[in-house]
Each structure stands twice: as structure tokens, then as C-alpha cells.
Amino acid sequence: MLIIGIAGGTGCGKTTVVDQIVSELPEDEVCIISQDSYYHDTSHLTLDERTKINFDHPQAIDFELLVSHLKELRAGNSFEQPVYSFIEHNRTGETITTYPKKVIIVEGILILSDPVIRDMFDIKIFVHADSDERLIRRLKRDIATRGRDLEEVLNRYQTTLKPMHQQFIEPTKEYADIIIPTNKYNTVAVEVIRSIIDHKIRLKE
Ligand SMILES: Nc1ncnc2c1ncn2[C@@H]1O[C@H](COP(=O)(O)OP(=O)(O)O)[C@@H](O)[C@H]1O
Numbered sequence: 287m288l289i290i291g292i293a294g295g296t297g298c299g300k301t302t303v304v305d306q307i308v309s310e311l312p313e314d315e316v317c318i319i320s321q322d323s324y325y326h327d328t329s330h331l332t333l334d335e336r337t338k339i340n341f342d343h344p345q346a347i348d349f350e351l352l353v354s355h356l357k358e359l360r361a362g363n364s365f366e367q368p369v370y371s372f373i374e375h376n377r378t379g380e381t382i383t384t385y386p387k388k389v390i391i392v393e394g395i396l397i398l399s400d401p402v403i404r405d406m407f408d409i410k411i412f413v414h415a416d417s418d419e420r421l422i423r424r425l426k427r428d429i430a431t432r433g434r435d436l437e438e439v440l441n442r443y444q445t446t447l448k449p450m451h452q453q454f455i456e457p458t459k460e461y462a463d464i465i466i467p468t469n470k471y472n473t474v475a476v477e478v479i480r481s482i483i484d485h486k487i488r489l490k491e
């Protein structure tokens with residue numbers, strides 16, 4: 287089993303890079319775990335209280351649960367991955383059964399910030415796009431798919447996204463084995479990563 291961690295600021299293109307990497311891998315050989323599934327359960331809060339959470343701080347993430355799930359996979363067991371709603375700012379109560387596969391990809395803004403999880407990765411990748419590029423993408427995506435408006439995204443950007451990025455996300459670049467520049471689509475880097483995965487899988491077989 288090969289466990290790959292893919293970090294990088296919001297809107298840098300993590301999900302896009304993951305989709306590109308897995309697009310040519312057999313479906314039964316790869317599983318994807320999103321850090322978003324591990325936002326703490328906030329059912330005890332009202333929707334209004336949930337909107338005030340700082341979702342870019344490491345304390346917003348249930349890293350303990352993520353670690354325990356990765357350990358299940360390493361032990362050859364499946365687990366139930368929570369489904370998260372960006373509209374409700376909470377887990378939906380549904381889960382996706384996630385099975386151990388040859389390649390496990392864990393992606394999220396803060397996944398290189400936790401030392402225990404970091405140690406579990408065979409390959410650590412940081413996806414980099416400039417902050418103006420990320421803000422533009424985040425605006426477009428959040429308005430189109432996450433039920434946000436311009437005011438909300440810009441307000442969150444100034445109050446939490448930018449300071450949290452500088453404090454907790456950008457510094458984790460130093461732990462990365464590979465940094466992928468994604469100011470534009472980077473098919474060469476995706477090809478390189480695919481061949482590293484192929485090589486490492488063969489070594490482990
Ligand atoms: N290299 C790129 N160039 C232009 N747009 C991109 C690029 N990568 C991703 N996008 C777009 O930017 C938005 C955010 O990308 P996404 O992969 O969801 O980022 P992340 O998972 O890091 O937040 C999406 O709408 C996606 O289509």
C-alpha cells in the first residue's frame with residue numbers, strides 16, 4: 287500500500303490534480319480520502335453558529351479520526367468515511383464505505399500540518415498556485431457549487447483564509463517531497479507523479 291498526501295491552499299487545484307492522477311489508474315487500485323470529510327461534527331451548533339467557525343484552522347479538523355481510519359486501511363480493513371456538506375457546514379450523517387487499495391490518496395489544505403499523519407505518507411506533495419489565482423478560483427467555485435456569495439467569500443478570505451494560509455498551510459511546503467506549480471494546468475507534473483506511483487507500487491509488490 288502506498289499512501290500519498292496532497293496539500294496546498296484552497297483553490298490551488300488539489301482536487302483537480304487528484305482527479306488527473308487517478309484518471310488512468312484502475313478504479314479498484316486507488317481510494318481517495320478528503321480532509322473535508324473530517325471537519326468536526328458540529329450538530330450541537332446552530333447553522334448561524336457553524337458559519338462563524340474558522341474552517342482553516344487545524345483545530346477544525348478531527349485528525350484523530352483521520353489517523354484511526356488510515357490505520358484501519360493499513361491493517362487491511364474498510365472504514366466509514368463521513369460525507370460533509372459545505373451548505374450545512376456539517377457532516378450529513380451519511381458515510382461512504384472506503385476499502386483498502388494499493389494507492390491511498392489523502393488530500394486537504396492542512397494534511398501536512400499534523401505530524402502523526404505526515405509520518406504516515408510515503409509521498410508528500412504540495413500543490414502551489416499564487417494567492418490571487420487561488421482567490422479567483424475559490425470565488426468562482428464557491429459561488430457556483432458551495433452556495434456562497436461574493437461578500438461571504440471575500441469576508442472569509444480576509445478574516446481567516448489568508449492569515450490561516452500564512453500561519454498553517456504555506457509553512458508545510460517544507461515537508462513536501464514534490465511541489466507542483468499549478469498557476470496553469472500542469473500535465474507534465476501529473477505524468478511524473480503517475481510514473482513515481484507506478485514505480486513505487488512495483489517495488490512494493
Ligand atoms: N491549474 C488550473 N488552472 C485553472 N483553473 C484550475 C486549475 N486547477 C483547478 N482549477 C479550477 O479551480 C477551482 C478550484 O480547484 P480545486 O481542484 O477544487 O482546488 P482545491 O481542491 O485545491 O480547493 C475549480 O473550479 C477548478 O476547476
Ligand SMILES: Nc1ccn([C@@H]2O[C@H](COP(=O)(O)O)[C@@H](O)[C@H]2O)c(=O)n1
Nearest residue numbers: 295296297341342371372375376394395
Ligand atoms: N463548511 C465549510 C468548510 C470548509 N470551507 C472551506 O473549504 C476550504 C477547504 O476546501 P478546499 O476544497 O478549498 O481545499 C477551506 O479553505 C475552508 O475555508 C468552507 O467554506 N465551509
